[in-house]
Amino acid sequence: xxxxxxxxxxxxxFVCPISLEIMKDPVTLSTGITYDRDxxxxxxxxxxxxxxxxxxxxxxxxxxLTPNLTxxxxxxxxxxxxxxxxxxxxxxxxxxxxxxxxxxxxxxSKSPHRxxxxxxxxxxxxxxxxxNKRLLESVGAVDHLMFIxxxxxxxVMTSSFTGEVTGADEALSILYxxxxxxxxxxxxxxxxxxxxxxxxxVMQRAAGSExxxxxVMLLRSMFEVAEPMQVTSLNPNFFIELIHILNDQISQKATxxxxxxxxxxxxxGRNRIKVAEVGAVAVLIDTLLNHQEKRVSxxxxxxxxxxxxxxxxxxxxxxxGGGLAVVSKKIFRVSSVASESAVRILHSVTKYSGxxxxxxxxxxVGVVGKLCLVMEVDCGKKMKEKARExxxxxxxxxxxxxCIPKNLISSYPS
Numbered sequence: 001x002x003x004x005x006x007x008x009x010x011x012x013x014f015v016c017p018i019s020l021e022i023m024k025d026p027v028t029l030s031t032g033i034t035y036d037r038d039x040x041x042x043x044x045x046x047x048x049x050x051x052x053x054x055x056x057x058x059x060x061x062x063x064x065l066t067p068n069l070t071x072x073x074x075x076x077x078x079x080x081x082x083x084x085x086x087x088x089x090x091x092x093x094x095x096x097x098x099x100x101x102x103x104x105x106x107x108x109s110k111s112p113h114r115x116x117x118x119x120x121x122x123x124x125x126x127x128x129x130x131x132n133k134r135l136l137e138s139v140g141a142v143d144h145l146m147f148i149x150x151x152x153x154x155x156v157m158t159s160s161f162t163g164e165v166t167g168a169d170e171a172l173s174i175l176y177x178x179x180x181x182x183x184x185x186x187x188x189x190x191x192x193x194x195x196x197x198x199x200x201x202v203m204q205r206a207a208g209s210e211x212x213x214x215x216v217m218l219l220r221s222m223f224e225v226a227e228p229m230q231v232t233s234l235n236p237n238f239f240i241e242l243i244h245i246l247n248d249q250i251s252q253k254a255t256x257x258x259x260x261x262x263x264x265x266x267x268x269g270r271n272r273i274k275v276a277e278v279g280a281v282a283v284l285i286d287t288l289l290n291h292q293e294k295r296v297s298x299x300x301x302x303x304x305x306x307x308x309x310x311x312x313x314x315x316x317x318x319x320x321g322g323g324l325a326v327v328s329k330k331i332f333r334v335s336s337v338a339s340e341s342a343v344r345i346l347h348s349v350t351k352y353s354g355x356x357x358x359x360x361x362x363x364x365v366g367v368v369g370k371l372c373l374v375m376e377v378d379c380g381k382k383m384k385e386k387a388r389e390x391x392x393x394x395x396x397x398x399x400x401x402x403c404i405p406k407n408l409i410s411s412y413p414s
Contacts, residue, residue, distance in 0.1 A: 008085050014075050017055050018043055025093040026072050027065035031056045034068050037093070041065075045130030063131075065096070097125050097132055099139055106144040109167070115148070119170035126177045133178050142184060145171040149198055172202065172214040182225045189222065189230055196222070196230075196238065203241035209250040216245055216254055220261040232268050239271075239278045247283050252296075255287075259299035266306040273312050281307060281316035285323050288330070298338040301330060305341035308348045317349060318358060324349070325365040331374065340383045343374065347386045350393055359394050363403045372408035388413045 016023045016036035025037040031053040035043075044051045044063055051060045072090070079089050102125065108118040122141070125132050148171040178184075188195050202215035223231060245258050262280075265271045281304065288300045304327065307313035317323040327346065331339045346367060349358065362368055374387040391398065391413055398404070399412055 008082050008087055011078065013071070014078065016040075023071070023075060024090050026068040026075070028068050029053055029065065030060060030062045031058050034071060037065060037096075041129055041131045045134060067093070097128075097135065099135065102136055102139055102141070106139070106141055109144060109148060109171075112167075115167040116170065119148075119167055119174065123170060123174050123177070126174055136174075137178060137180060137184055141178070142175070142180070142187070145175050146188075146195065146198075149175075149202075168202070169208060169211050172211050172218070176214045176218055180221070185222050185225050189226060197235070200235070200238050200241050203245060209254075212245060213251050213254040213257070216242070216261065217257045220257045220264070223261060223264050228268070231265050232270050234265065234271060234274070236274050236278055239275050239280065243275075243278055243280050243283050246280075246287055249287075252293075255296060256299070259296065259303060262303045263299060263306070266303060269310060272307050272310045275303075276307050276310060276312035276316050279316075281313060281323070282320050285317070285320045285326060288326050289322060294334050294338075297330060297334045298341075301327065301334065301338045301341045301345070305344050308345045311352065314345075314349045314352060317345070318353060324358075324362055324367055328362075328365065328367040328370045331370050332377070336380065339374075340380055343371075343383050343386045343390075346371070347390055350390045359397055362394075363398055363401055366403075368398050368401070369404050369408055372404060372411040375411040375413060376408065 010022055014022050016026075016039050017033065018035060018039040021036070021039075023034075023036040026034050027037045027040065028034045029040060033053055033055045035054075040054075043054055044060065051063065052058060053060055072093070076090050079087050083089070102122070105118045105122050105125075108114040109122065111118075122136070126136060148167050180188075196219065199215045199219050203212050242258050242262060245254050249255060262275065266275060284300050284304055284307075288297060288304075291297055291300070304313075304317065308317055317327075324346070327342050331342045346362075350362070368391070371387045371391055374384060375391070395412070404412070
């Protein structure tokens with residue numbers, strides 16, 4: 001702070017034990033230690049497990065902070081005495097949000113006439129601090145927000161002509177910014193079996209792009225902690241809407257969240273078939289062809305790798321005119337993870353589809369040449385093994401082909 005830089009002697013008890021800066025809004029924890037409000041709130045709500053007092057190391061069960069008015073008056077007086085030395089006066093402390101205010105806003109949000117105003121105020125409160133997020137969660141805000149989402153007509157959430165924001169838009173935004181704890185997210189599954197269906201409806205094209213983005217990001221968080229039964233029982237409409245979001249390219253956030261969600265749920269074989277059957281492979285390949293960002297490309301290849309582990313998946317890849325070519329092209333151009341996934345995709349196609357036309361296509365579009373390059377450069381052992389196995393499968397057709405660059409022929413495994 002400026003007062004410390006100006007070489008002014010600061011009384012020790014004016015300094016916050018955490019930030020080591022002079023306190024602007026001193027508050028006392030239940031353990032009896034005084035801290036600056038912002039510093040102790042950041043400390044408490046960043047704890048992964050039990051919330052503990054930084055000084056005493058005691059577990060804090062009551063996180064209510066009591067303003068230390070006496071200390072604040074002393075600090076204010078000291079600041080005034082040292083104003084000539086460049087010490088600034090303390091800003092007026094912000095009044096913390098209390099539970100009764102939040103409960104009233106939640107109650108008002110159920111009224112159609114007060115809904116928008118109340119939800120906007122709640123959103124402002126949520127964005128202010130981690131303390132406010134946990135406070136909303138503790139008073140049952142999730143239940144109120146779910147009530148609103150289920151009551152509002154999802155299909156007319158945002159008008160593309162007027163840009164009018166409805167209660168459902170705001171409720172979704174608040175739910176996302178709450179950054180629920182794993183326990184809170186799990187309760188979404190337990191309290192309502194159709195919440196995934198509700199968010200699936202939100203993802204429909206009739207909804208606004210912002211709402212669709214928040215919906216898919218919420219679903220991503222939910223399925224990170226979901227039970228296997230909840231992941232494997234997904235409705236095909238769920239996957240259809242995810243593919244629509246990818247196809248519509250509504251936002252970078254939505255695209256990345258959708259791909260992360262697909263990587264998660266496609267770890268289950270049943271879901272790979274569902275994704276393949278709704279036309280995901282073609283959309284993923286088209287997106288890969290048109291997208292330049294490496295992280296997005298990496299995730300697309302990872303999803304394709306999972307889908308191509310089922311017959312429906314690699315069959316769809318072969319139907320696409322650019323499928324084999326773009327997967328091969330991305331080897332060594334995106335990341336080591338993407339390269340390994342791409343080789344696994346080619347291995348799946350080669351192993352389960354020995355059709356002559358496929359073998360010839362792999363030769364003509366440069367797949368064989370790229371696999372020879374894999375054998376020549378320094379890369380992962382498993383990746384080389386997959387490439388060697390692919391090349392050996394059709395060595396009679398490929399080994400002496402003029403399509404393989406001369407400098408790579410020597411890399412062809414015997």
